[in-house]
Amino acid sequence: MTAVFTRDGSALVCDFLGERLRVEPWGEDALRVRARPGQELVPPHVDALLPVDGQNAEITIDGETASITRGRLRAELWIKTRYGADVRRELMLRFVRADTGEELLCETRSHFAGPRPRNFKALASGSWKLEQQFKAYDGERLWGLGQPQHGRMDLKGVSTTLMQQNAHVVIPFVVSSRGYGFLWNNPAVGRAEFASNVTRWTADATNGLDYWITAGDTPREIVRSYITATGKSPDIPDWALGFWQCKLRYRTQDELLSVAREHKARGLPLSCIVIDFFAWSRQGEWKFDPKEWPDPKGLVDELGAMGIEVMVSIWPTVSAASDHYKHMTERGLIFTSERGSPVMIPFPDKDPFGPGFFTYYDAFNPEARDFHWKLVKENYVDNGFKNFWLDACEPEMRPAHPENVRTALGNGAEMLSGYPVLHEANYRQNLDALGHQDGVLLCRSAWAGSQQHGVILWSGDVWSDWDWFRAQLPAGLHAGMAGMGWWTTDIGGFYDGHGGSNAFRELLIRWFEFGVFSPICRLHGFRVPEGVPVPEDGEPVSYGQDTFNIFTSTGGPNEIWSFGEEVEAVLTDLLKVREALRPYLEEVFAHYTKTGDPVMAPLFYHFETDAGADGMSYMLGPDMLVAPVLNPGETTLRVMLPDGTDWVHVWSGETHGGGSQPLVDAPFGKPGVFVRADAIQRFTQAFPALLPPT
Numbered sequence: 001m002t003a004v005f006t007r008d009g010s011a012l013v014c015d016f017l018g019e020r021l022r023v024e025p026w027g028e029d030a031l032r033v034r035a036r037p038g039q040e041l042v043p044p045h046v047d048a049l050l051p052v053d054g055q056n057a058e059i060t061i062d063g064e065t066a067s068i069t070r071g072r073l074r075a076e077l078w079i080k081t082r083y084g085a086d087v088r089r090e091l092m093l094r095f096v097r098a099d100t101g102e103e104l105l106c107e108t109r110s111h112f113a114g115p116r117p118r119n120f121k122a123l124a125s126g127s128w129k130l131e132q133q134f135k136a137y138d139g140e141r142l143w144g145l146g147q148p149q150h151g152r153m154d155l156k157g158v159s160t161t162l163m164q165q166n167a168h169v170v171i172p173f174v175v176s177s178r179g180y181g182f183l184w185n186n187p188a189v190g191r192a193e194f195a196s197n198v199t200r201w202t203a204d205a206t207n208g209l210d211y212w213i214t215a216g217d218t219p220r221e222i223v224r225s226y227i228t229a230t231g232k233s234p235d236i237p238d239w240a241l242g243f244w245q246c247k248l249r250y251r252t253q254d255e256l257l258s259v260a261r262e263h264k265a266r267g268l269p270l271s272c273i274v275i276d277f278f279a280w281s282r283q284g285e286w287k288f289d290p291k292e293w294p295d296p297k298g299l300v301d302e303l304g305a306m307g308i309e310v311m312v313s314i315w316p317t318v319s320a321a322s323d324h325y326k327h328m329t330e331r332g333l334i335f336t337s338e339r340g341s342p343v344m345i346p347f348p349d350k351d352p353f354g355p356g357f358f359t360y361y362d363a364f365n366p367e368a369r370d371f372h373w374k375l376v377k378e379n380y381v382d383n384g385f386k387n388f389w390l391d392a393c394e395p396e397m398r399p400a401h402p403e404n405v406r407t408a409l410g411n412g413a414e415m416l417s418g419y420p421v422l423h424e425a426n427y428r429q430n431l432d433a434l435g436h437q438d439g440v441l442l443c444r445s446a447w448a449g450s451q452q453h454g455v456i457l458w459s460g461d462v463w464s465d466w467d468w469f470r471a472q473l474p475a476g477l478h479a480g481m482a483g484m485g486w487w488t489t490d491i492g493g494f495y496d497g498h499g500g501s502n503a504f505r506e507l508l509i510r511w512f513e514f515g516v517f518s519p520i521c522r523l524h525g526f527r528v529p530e531g532v533p534v535p536e537d538g539e540p541v542s543y544g545q546d547t548f549n550i551f552t553s554t555g556g557p558n559e560i561w562s563f564g565e566e567v568e569a570v571l572t573d574l575l576k577v578r579e580a581l582r583p584y585l586e587e588v589f590a591h592y593t594k595t596g597d598p599v600m601a602p603l604f605y606h607f608e609t610d611a612g613a614d615g616m617s618y619m620l621g622p623d624m625l626v627a628p629v630l631n632p633g634e635t636t637l638r639v640m641l642p643d644g645t646d647w648v649h650v651w652s653g654e655t656h657g658g659g660s661q662p663l664v665d666a667p668f669g670k671p672g673v674f675v676r677a678d679a680i681q682r683f684t685q686a687f688p689a690l691l692p693p694t
Helices: 219-230 253-265 296-305 325-330 366-379 412-433 466-481 502-516 547-552 565-595 677-682
Strands: 005-008 011-016 019-025 030-037 058-062 065-070 073-081 089-097 103-106 118-124 127-134 142-147 159-161 169-176 180-184 190-194 199-206 209-215 243-245 272-275 309-314 317-319 345-349 354-360 388-390 405-407 441-443 455-458 521-523 618-620 624-627 636-638 647-649 663-665 672-676
Touching (some): 005 058, 011 065, 011 073, 011 089, 019 089, 019 118, 030 073, 030 118, 103 209, 127 209, 169 219, 199 412, 209 219, 243 253, 243 565, 253 272, 253 296, 345 547, 366 412, 405 412, 502 521, 502 565, 647 677
Parallel strands (some): 243 272, 309 388, 388 441, 441 455
Antiparallel strands (some): 005 011, 011 019, 019 030, 030 209, 065 073, 073 089, 127 199, 142 169, 317 354, 618 624, 624 672, 647 672
16 A cells, blocks of 8 residues: 655655645744645745755654654644545644644634645646635734735734735735744735634645745744745845935936935935936836936935935836837747737836836846846946835736736746745845945835845835825834835825825824834825915815826925925934934844844734734834824824833833833824833933933
């Protein structure tokens, strides 16, 4: 009789009912599971996991049961008989703590008759629609999964798409309060569902099942294990921790330089100024428009003399009017539909000016990546640019039908979620090869492992209103729990901010406060042009003319002196705080590089608090607690302080015991900020109220 279970080196393999399943050690306290109909497993199209060598595991086989143990994690496999089922006998799998026997995660069926826990529905000979079902557990809480915009601090009860979209970033790794971390190592478009009756992961099209699971006593242990498995971040250059100025858009080299010079004339700190989109000649040529940006090298040199870094926006899009379109099409360097025609996104371009239809270079094709980088190097890097804004890198397509896309590695539904990580890796590897390890990438999307490429994730084109503002806090915390320690948001929101509106000015101040106490502090937005009347309460924002023309020309001003003297005074004081915090932030970012501990983290990451009771506050590094003002008209805050240390309110200098919930004033420029009482000396330069009385 053929054995159900066999050993293959340090791996446990099961061949049953025409399916091969392989479980193998992949890091300390971690296992990798792969499965596929047939007798051979194939390599994944895009793999988030770093290679491992010399992994040992304890394997036991006893007839129709088996187990494999790696550190504190054990996988138990058995053949289960089900009466009344469509398939009567099937392989089941569960994960337990090896030291206690406590169940962490177990496969299940949603109905005894089917579908099976690992359900492969054939699409073609080598591709399936996949559903993987696990039990749901009462009281379980989940965090991570990238950067959502649903505003929930707990993913339990959430059903969400696994498709990259503007502001919705898919990093398919979650941390469970039950003591495990789970990576869905699959770049396919699909869904993740954390319902009360079942947990389900789906891939619309895939060549096999592939996931990784780790056990840990704390969220910190779990996140660190994930970072070790998928790659640690490089060191961030110190300048990136200062203030970034940006808007949609600076139209010319002279306009950009005038803003930088004004910052210096006013004595305002400025670390980086950003050239947003439409600075190019045509999409897909990846070079400056010489009429508007005549001397890129001179621009870099002048800004450098002022101590200011510059970043330029580059899209992966290609216009049919581009000089390279014919070559890229004939060499197969762009996306096509399954019938061969180019995949398109409608968007405006410079030449010819007006709405056009663009495709994307195929980052799944090494030749396409090389071709793209060759032009980036010639036109940007050789002129002194080393910091790049990789916008629209989801990739953003309309209509968003991934199954209609053909890439160099196969159908888009199988792999499009992995596009950003390959795009980012191409930049990082080439920058490093040229000696620009300190180059920074600002990206609108990311996938598992993106953190190792020096990527700042930003939360996309969000709206300038309070609901969207509130959603940014959980978005940043989930991103951090999914490995993205370098994170930021458009201060003030991107759409519909009217600089002459008192309501928007209040929102801007509160968002700026949040930005100052975020990992990266960056002002950006598509502001309503000057001269357009402020809308009445409840009325929609108008841009005064067709938004297409403004969007491609320039919106209203977005410098800190653009919103009146009162706002300028508050923002100026906040910039001074940010500058004074940079030594502390440098230590926090260096620690993130070594460990993976998020720069911005939920309270429970650092303290034994009730993970469901943290509210809308967070830790910025290990010693600072931040409670943003998240509602209009709010001028006081009730803040829950974790046990384990005393806390000092930075604006008043008052000390509060751990476990207390003080009510503190929060006027403009002073959100709820506390520091550990035993770490006061780290913050006296930023907060004079912490200095001892003279």
